[in-house]
Structure formats: structure tokens, C-alpha cells
Amino acid sequence: MGPVLGLQGKLADWRREGIIDAAQADRITAYEAARGRPRLALALAVLGAFTIGVGIIAIIAANWDAIPITLRLGLHVALNLCLGAAAWVWTRAAGAEPSAKGEGAILLLSLSTLALIAHIGQSFQLQGSAAGLLGGWLVLVTTFTLLLARGGINRWAWTWGLFAWMIFTLDDHHDWLSDHHLLTTACMLFLAALYALRANIIRLPPAWARNMGQVVAGAVILGTSIMLMIVAPLMTRSVEANISTDALIGAGVGLVALAATHLLVPADRRGAHLGLGIAISLSPVLFILPLLFSGITGAIVTGVAFCLYWIGLARLALLAGRTSWYRLAVALIAVRVFVAYLDAAGGLMATGLGLILAGLVLLGLAYAAWRVMEWRVGRPV
Numbered sequence: 001m002g003p004v005l006g007l008q009g010k011l012a013d014w015r016r017e018g019i020i021d022a023a024q025a026d027r028i029t030a031y032e033a034a035r036g037r038p039r040l041a042l043a044l045a046v047l048g049a050f051t052i053g054v055g056i057i058a059i060i061a062a063n064w065d066a067i068p069i070t071l072r073l074g075l076h077v078a079l080n081l082c083l084g085a086a087a088w089v090w091t092r093a094a095g096a097e098p099s100a101k102g103e104g105a106i107l108l109l110s111l112s113t114l115a116l117i118a119h120i121g122q123s124f125q126l127q128g129s130a131a132g133l134l135g136g137w138l139v140l141v142t143t144f145t146l147l148l149a150r151g152g153i154n155r156w157a158w159t160w161g162l163f164a165w166m167i168f169t170l171d172d173h174h175d176w177l178s179d180h181h182l183l184t185t186a187c188m189l190f191l192a193a194l195y196a197l198r199a200n201i202i203r204l205p206p207a208w209a210r211n212m213g214q215v216v217a218g219a220v221i222l223g224t225s226i227m228l229m230i231v232a233p234l235m236t237r238s239v240e241a242n243i244s245t246d247a248l249i250g251a252g253v254g255l256v257a258l259a260a261t262h263l264l265v266p267a268d269r270r271g272a273h274l275g276l277g278i279a280i281s282l283s284p285v286l287f288i289l290p291l292l293f294s295g296i297t298g299a300i301v302t303g304v305a306f307c308l309y310w311i312g313l314a315r316l317a318l319l320a321g322r323t324s325w326y327r328l329a330v331a332l333i334a335v336r337v338f339v340a341y342l343d344a345a346g347g348l349m350a351t352g353l354g355l356i357l358a359g360l361v362l363l364g365l366a367y368a369a370w371r372v373m374e375w376r377v378g379r380p381v
Contacts, residue, residue, distance in 0.1 A: 049104030053111060069123045076116050083109040084144065091148045098151035106154050110141045131168035134161055146208060155211045166190050181242065184250020188284055191216050192257035195280075199264035217276070220258070220283040221313070225306065229336055232290035232302040239291050247288040254284030272319045279313055306336050 060067070083105050090102035114137045121128055138161060145158050170177065170186060177183040197204060198213030238244075262268055262277035269277075286305050293301045314329035 045100030045104055049108050050111075053108045057115070073119065073123060076112070076119055080109060080112050080116060083112060087144070087148055091150065094150070096150065102148065103151040103154060106145060106149050107157060110137075110145065110154065110157060113137060113140050129168065129172055131165060131172050134165035134168060138162060138165060146204065150207075152207075152211075155208060159211065159215055162194075178242070178246065181246040181249050184246050184284075184288075185253045186250075188250050188254030188257055191220060192254070192261050195258060196261040196264060199261070201264070217280055220280050220287075224283040224287045224309070225332065227287050227290055228302045228306040228309070229332065232298065233339070235290050235294060235298065238294045244291055247291045251284040251288045255281050258284070272316050275312070275316045275319075279309065279316070282309075303336060307333050310336075 087105035117136045195216040200209040259281040310329045317325035
């Protein structure tokens with residue numbers, strides 16, 4: 001209540017000065033109180049609902065052979081219907097705010113639906129793949145999840161399920177896609193299609209549209225960083241020609257597709273948002289660098305690309321006021337340069353000259369980054 005009381009004091013001063021009226025003060029107070037509402041109860045309630053579901057599954061599993069198939073499936077379908085009714089009633093009663101009961105019921109319904117598909121397949125000895133299982137689950141749960149889910153936990157559960165389905169689908173068709181040099185292209189088109197949802201052309205709930213944009217941006221930026229920072233130093237020889245060709249085609253498609261989908265939102269065509277779009281669009285090209293270069297050349301190219309990429313992101317974070325991303329960028333650049341120069345110093349480590357050299361380089365990089373961050377920092381974006 002401390003921040004709210006402090007806010008009320010400021011609002012009282014503004015009312016005395018004639019800046020706002022009583023109605024505006026009440027609306028601001030209600031908004032801030034709702035925005036600062038703790039989410040611990042919601043998290044605990046969802047966790048409790050998940051635990052209850054696991055307990056029910058354990059009881060059924062212990063008596064599995066003694067229950068007839070028709071009874072098992074009938075009870076499972078009845079359970080889904082009850083969960084669906086409960087989710088509908090509880091989410092409608094809560095309105096636009098996330099409801100602990102509603103979010104827990106939606107999560108249980110999603111998990112129960114996945115179990116029901118597997119249950120049917122096991123009962124009738126149906127043959128299928130993990131991609132088919134997750135694809136059926138997505139078909140059944142997507143509609144009610146989009147309509148009813150208000151909290152982040154169900155959005156992320158659905159999103160992780162979608163990415164798992166994509167991975168298993170690519171694995172099922174890996175040979176054909178590789179033979180036609182389309183494996184990387186398929187990944188890029190999948191990400192671009194998700195990123196296009198942020199434009200909200202099909203009128204998704206706003207939280208879902210934002211979630212898709214954040215997921216794809218995080219996936220391509222972190223994926224590129226992992227490739228340049230962790231995978232690249234471990235690659236000591238060139239990859240096969242067909243893999244390089246696949247990667248080159250996919251990088252070109254990804255560059256065009258991600259750039260086009262970023263420009264779907266007019267507000268993201270200028271300033272820091274445009275810079276973020278450039279970073280996201282360039283990520284497929286940077287991602288394949290370790291596949292195109294090896295040895296000392298590869299180490300230099302990937303190291304420089306990583307540092308330049310995160311210096312650019314640090315600049316964007318500074319302009320956007322995202323201090324956490326700025327600190328992450330500085331830390332990652334420091335670690336990447338430190339590791340690279342320790343490796344390059346090699347035999348100098350016995351005398352400590354390698355550490356001194358790495359420290360001097362880090363100091364120089366810190367100065368250069370500081371100059372970049374200060375450039376035009378006071379000007380509008």
C-alpha cells in the first residue's frame with residue numbers, strides 16, 4: 001500500500017494546483033492499485049490445480065487395468081466437459097482480469113485434452129507421431145485458450161506446445177526438406193508467420209499479439225547469440241556443402257520475411273522500434289556465419305559480429321529505457337571478448353600476460369561502447 005499512499009499524496013497536490021480533477025484522480029488511483037496487485041495468489045492457485053490434476057492421474061494409473069476402456073474414456077471426456085464449463089464460468093465472471101480459478105481450469109483442460117488424445121491412441125492401439133499428437137492438441141485447445149486465457153501461464157503453455165509441434169514436424173520431414181535445401185527456410189517462415197501475428201490482422205486479443213512478437217524477437221536474438229557465442233567456438237572444421245546451401249537460402253528468406261513482417265506495424269517503422277526490426281531481420285544472416293566460416297577466420301568473424309550485434313542492441317535498450325537489456329548486452333560482450341582473447345593468448349597464460357591483454361581489450365571496448373552510447377543520447381528517437 002506504500003506506493004499507492006504516496007501516489008494519493010501527489011494526486012492531492014495536483015488537485016489543489018488544478019492540474020487534474022477528482023474523477024481523474026480516482027481513475028489514476030484505481031489503475032495503479034490494479035496494476036500493482038500481487039500475482040502470488042494466482043501462481044499458487046494454478047500450481048495447486050496442476051498438482052491436483054497430477055494426483056488424479058496417479059490414482060487412475062494405479063488402477064488402470066481394472067477400469068474398462070469405455071468407462072475410462074467416458075470419464076475422461078466428462079472431466080474435460082466439466083473443466084470446460086468451469087473455465088467458461090470463472091473467466092467470464094472475472095472479466096478482463098486473470099482469475100486464479102479460471103486460469104487453473106484452462107491449464108488443466110489443456111493438459112487433460114493432451115492426455116485424452118494419448119488415451120484414445122493407447123486404448124485403440126493407434127499409431128502416430130509426437131507431431132501428430134501435438135497437432136491434434138493444438139487443434140482442440142487453440143480456440144478456447146485464445147478466447148478464455150487472460151494470464152501469461154496459458155499463453156506460454158500454448159506457445160511452447162506450438163514450438164514443440166514445429167520441431168517434431170521438421171524432424172518427421174527432415175530428409176525431404178534437407179534434400180531440397182528447405183529445412184532452414186521452413187524454420188524462418190514459421191517464425192515470420194508468428195511474428196506477423198503481432199500486427200493483429202486477424203484480431204487476436206492484444207495480449208496474444210504482443211506475446212507472439214516477444215516470443216519471436218526473443219527466439220531469434222537469443223538463438224543468434226547462442227550460435228555466435230557458444231556453438232561457433234566449438235566448430236573447428238567446415239560443414240558440408242548441402243548444409244551451407246540450405247543455410248544460405250534460409251538466411252535470405254528469413255531476412256526478407258522477418259523484415260516484411262516487422263514493417264506490418266506502422267509504429268515500428270521509425271526510431272528504436274525500427275532498429276529492433278533491423279536486429280531481428282539480420283539475425284538469420286548472423287546465425288549462419290559459423291556454418292560458413294571455420295578456423296581463425298570464423299573465430300574473428302563470429303566474434304566481431306556478436307559484439308557489434310549486442311552493441312547495437314545495447315544502444316536500442318538505452319534509447320528505450322530498458323536498463324536490464326543494456327546490462328545484459330554489456331555483460332555478454334565482456335564475456336565474449338574475454339573468452340576470445342583468453343583463447344588467442346594461449347601460451348601467454350603461464351605468465352599472466354594473456355589476462356592482462358584481455359583486460360586491456362575489455363577496457364578499450366568499454367570506452368568505445370561508452371562513446372557509442374553517449375552519441376546523440378539526448379536527441380528524440
